[in-house]
Amino acid sequence: MTVMETTDRAIPADTRTDVCASAPPRHPRPDGQDAYTISEVAAFTGLTAHTLRWYERIGLMPHxxxxxxxxxxxxxRDLDWLGFVGKLRLTGMPVADMVRYAELVRxxxxxxxxxxxxxxxxxxxxLTRIAELQDTLAVLDFKIGFYADAGRRPVTEGAR
Amino acid sequence: MTVMETTDRAIPADTRTDVCASAPPRHPRPDGQDAYTISEVAAFTGLTAHTLRWYERIGLMPHxxxxxxxxxxxxxRDLDWLGFVGKLRLTGMPVADMVRYAELVRxxxxxxxxxxxxxxxxxxxxLTRIAELQDTLAVLDFKIGFYADAGRRPVTEGAR
DNA sequence: TGCTTGCCTGGAGTGCACTCCAGGGTTCTA
DNA sequence: TAGAACCCTGGAGTGCACTCCAGGCAAGCA
Incomplete structure (x- = not known):
């Protein structure tokens, strides 16, 4: 084991649980198993089997x-990696950039x-995206507030 | 003026400034002007002229x-609307849903x-997206922390 | 032994959100 | 008044991230 693919893998097994306590939660998975078919992984991750094969083809997965x-x-380990990829996907990172990261890991x-x-x-x-979303939230609240008020006012007065 | 397209438009002109004080900031724009060419709007909004015409074609813009x-x-008024559309776009809302909203307004x-x-x-x-992003942030911080530590450790020990 | 189910591959197709093109009219500046 | 820069339209093209298809192999089981 010379190359680490996710951070916790680099930590010796005996100290692992401590570190994992602060590590993010993983995909739910059956205990004591370390070999899953593509359809099982699809069920765990919410990705389709098609997408899993495609990820492999483009170099986003290890061997x-x-x-x-x-x-x-x-x-x-593959499931861990897919969990991380899922997080990156949520950020809106292009798949090409994730492939770049995967290449660095390899x-x-x-x-x-x-x-x-x-x-x-x-x-x-x-952080930028979170700020943008909070900004958007303020706008939404403003407008929702307007419509809520309008609902409370008699129909004939108010907006016009 | 019977139909309002953004909330502040519904408010009579004399009370407008008060309400706008609590309204979200608008796109920067020159004062005392109310007619812009497509390229000016492109510059204000960051959208291309192509996109502005396309928005109109698909029914996302008022007349x-x-x-x-x-x-x-x-x-x-059109600039206000585009500002709001921009916010919705940041949320990842599909354009089709924005068109639906535009139809409701019309x-x-x-x-x-x-x-x-x-x-x-x-x-x-x-809110869900913000929570997901914060989750992702935690994962990123965890991994960044690992790499930062690794950089501080001598190369031969640690990860392996 | 046949049938169903699951998996394999390379390559083609899909949906979304733009993005560009051809061919032509309009506006501004020198 | 000429040339550059801008704007118009319908329709075709692009890039991304999948998504599906055809044709075929393998395992379980009635």
Whole structure:
């Protein structure tokens, strides 16, 4: 195990639980299992099997194990990665940028700096988006307030 | 003036400034002018002229005045509307839903209830998105923290 | 043994939100 | 009054992120 794909993987197993306590929650998944079919993963993640195969094709996934007949067998590690990708997707990050991050992860530890930069840029984007949304919320509240008032006023007076 | 297109328009001119004081800020625009060419509006809003024409085609804009030669002349009211549309766009609302809202506005005052419902649904979406983004922020901070630590540790120890 | 279900692949298709084009008229500045 | 810059229209094209299809292999089971 030389390359880490998500942060908690880098931590030795004996100290793992402590760190995971502060780590974000993972996708719900059955215990004691580490090999899932594509349809199981689709059910866990909410993505379609099509999308999972497509993610692999474009280089967004690490290498996925295969059964002796060639069917995909996803590991818990893959599920972690998909969980993170899901978060990035929520930020509106283009898939191409996620692929770039995935490439950095595959490239090894010497890309830590680049990875951090990319995540920090994403972080700034997220903060901007939150601010925009809060701004929008204010506008919505203003308008909703207007319509609420209008509903309380007699129909003939007020807006016109 | 029987139909209001944005809330502040419904308020008589003499009481307007009071209400606008609590209203969200508008697009910056020159004073004492109420007719803008499409390229001026493009500059104010950040949209392209193409997009502005397309918005009109799909029914997202109210009727836009024309000069005697047929060129569009946008009013301050149109700019207000575009500002609001911009906010809705930030929420990720599909254009089709915005068109629906625009239709309600065109339909008249009896759609106040529907408009309010639509805005309240949007408000709920916005709150959900903000929560998702804050969640994502936590994940990003966790990972950024990891990479920051890794940078402070000697290369040979730590992650592996 | 046949049937259903699930999975595989490369490649084509879809929906959304623009974005551009061709061909032509209008407005501004020198 | 000429040339550049701007604006008009209908319709076609683009990029993104999936989404689906055809044709075929493999496993479970009645």
């Amino acid at each position: 996925i194990d295969r059964s002796h007949t060639g069917q995909r067998r996803y590991s818990n 490239a090894g530890e010497h890309t830590y700096g680049d990875r951090r930069e990319l995540l920090e840029a994403t972080r700034r984007d997220v | 836009i005045d024309r000069s005697h030669t047929g060129q569009r002349r946008y009013s301050n 339909a008249g005052e009896h759609t106040y209830g529907d408009r309010r419902e639509l805005l309240e649904a949007t408000r709920r979406d916005v």
